[in-house]
Amino acid sequence: MPELPEVETIVRGLRRKLIGKKIGPIRVLSRQVVVDPPRRFRQALQGAIIREIGRKGKFILIACDREVLLITHLRMTGQFLLVPREQAPDKHTHVIFDLEGDACQLRYRDVRKFGWLAIKNPEEGSRSLLEALGPDALEITAAAFFQGLRPKKRAIKSLLLDQTFLCGLGNIYVDESLYRAGIHPLTRADTLSREQALLLHRHIGQVLKQAIRAKGTTVSDYRGPEGIVGGFQRYLRVYDRTGEACEACGALIQKSRVGGRGTHTCPACQPLH
DNA sequence: ACTATCCCCTGACGGC
DNA sequence: TGCCGTCAGGGGATAG
Numbered sequence: 423m424p425e426l427p428e429v430e431t432i433v434r435g436l437r438r439k440l441i442g443k444k445i446g447p448i449r450v451l452s453r454q455v456v457v458d459p460p461r462r463f464r465q466a467l468q469g470a471i472i473r474e475i476g477r478k479g480k481f482i483l484i485a486c487d488r489e490v491l492l493i494t495h496l497r498m499t500g501q502f503l504l505v506p507r508e509q510a511p512d513k514h515t516h517v518i519f520d521l522e523g524d525a526c527q528l529r530y531r532d533v534r535k536f537g538w539l540a541i542k543n544p545e546e547g548s549r550s551l552l553e554a555l556g557p558d559a560l561e562i563t564a565a566a567f568f569q570g571l572r573p574k575k576r577a578i579k580s581l582l583l584d585q586t587f588l589c590g591l592g593n594i595y596v597d598e599s600l601y602r603a604g605i606h607p608l609t610r611a612d613t614l615s616r617e618q619a620l621l622l623h624r625h626i627g628q629v630l631k632q633a634i635r636a637k638g639t640t641v642s643d644y645r646g647p648e649g650i651v652g653g654f655q656r657y658l659r660v661y662d663r664t665g666e667a668c669e670a671c672g673a674l675i676q677k678s679r680v681g682g683r684g685t686h687t688c689p690a691c692q693p694l695h
Numbered sequence: 696a697c698t699a700t701c702c703c704c705t706g707a708c709g710g711c
Numbered sequence: 712t713g714c715c716g717t718c719a720g721g722g723g724a725t726a727g
Contacts, residue, residue: 423720454704480721497721499705514705534704536721576697585722592720641720642707661720682699684718 423644424496426559426590427633428652429477432502435647436484437475439504440528444471445486446520455516455532457540466490466541467519479555479589491542493551494530499643500537503529533643559590560630568619571611578614578622579607580681591626594639594661597686599626601660606694607680607687613695632657660686 424432445467450460458466470486477483482502484492494500504526505511511518517530517539530539557566570588574581581587582596591599600607602625605618614622638644638652641662645651655662659669664677668688678685 425720428720495721497703498719532704533706534719536703574696580697583721594720639720644720683721 423498423500423642424480424638425592425595426477426480426630427595427636427654428638428644429480429482429496429590430634431638431646431652432496433475433477433482435504436482436502436528439526439647440472440475440484440521442471442473443524444469444522446522448520449518450516451511451518452516452535454535455530455538457538463539463541467492478552479558479585480592481552481555492539493542494539495537496532497534497536497538499534500530500532501643501645502647503531503645503649504647505529505649554586555589556585556587557589559588559595559626562588562623564620564623567623568616571614571619574611576611577608577680578605578611579683579685581611582626583681583683590630593683594641594658595626595629595633597661598629598659601686601688601692602629604691606692607685608694660688662686 448464448468450456450463453460456463467486467490470488470490472484472486474485475483480495482494486492506525507527511529514533515529515531519528521528579596579600582591583593599622603618603622605614605622633639633654636653636657637646637650639654639658640651641655660675663675664686666675668675668691671688671690673688673690676687676689678687
């Protein structure tokens with residue numbers, strides 16, 4: 423579900439509400455989504471004060487005092503929601519964090535249960551998962567992006583989805599960026615000209631920033647922490663528009679499969695050479 | 696180095 | 712109404 427703009431929207435929402443809050447009792451309703459043994463998980467976080475909330479790629483990082491770091495990945499359908507405590511949790515709510523002196527609870531909800539939460543010490547946490555990540559899609563420079571493509575023989579789409587190459591992009595924004603840059607998803611990365619690479623880099627940045635401004639894309643499950651849907655689906659030009667006319671040329675948007683993922687292209691605007 | 700395939704899980708949707 | 716196959720914002724494991 424959530425890619426960089428959705429995760430960024432969630433992080434900003436959580437930050438507004440949670441910084442400085444002390445975590446109260448925690449309920450783990452489904453141990454499957456908690457990486458650590460539930461007892462250890464609860465003991466580490468209960469009583470901790472939330473200091474900073476950030477993200478790296480699609481990972482959400484909640485740093486507390488006592489050197490406790492909560493790392494989360496929402497995968498496809500994970501949600502962090504701020505919910506009034508009197509509201510009964512539904513069957514897809516898996517972890518509930520009480521917040522001292524707050525009418526709302528922080529809840530982790532996840533229909534498909536692919537997402538997870540884990541406790542890490544700041545040092546070891548960044549070593550394992552996060553160190554393997556490539557630069558953030560919003561932070562990489564054009565020059566570094568072009569240099570990164572040059573030795574890669576892979577299809578550009580699978581490279582952009584590879585979080586060890588560049589982190590934050592997912593299926594929606596890769597399709598949208600490639601369309602805007604007029605590049606076919608199967609183009610070998612090392613065959614892109616410098617101009618094409620710079621154009622693609624620029625469109626990636628533009629699409630992500632515009633999507634953050636719109637508070638993300640809601641195709642089905644995505645919600646912000648206050649339960650609101652995103653707005654960027656209005657600006658999608660190829661994703662989820664199979665069979666519709668391309669805005670630029672009128673050709674019909676096609677759907678294919680690249681690297682196992684559903685892939686949307688305009689056959690005229692994104693020629694494969 | 697890279698691709699393809701299966702898997703984790705639940706729900707929505709289309710065809711019969 | 713029900714049953715079956717397919718698909719879904721992700722990514723890890725494994726085989727080729």
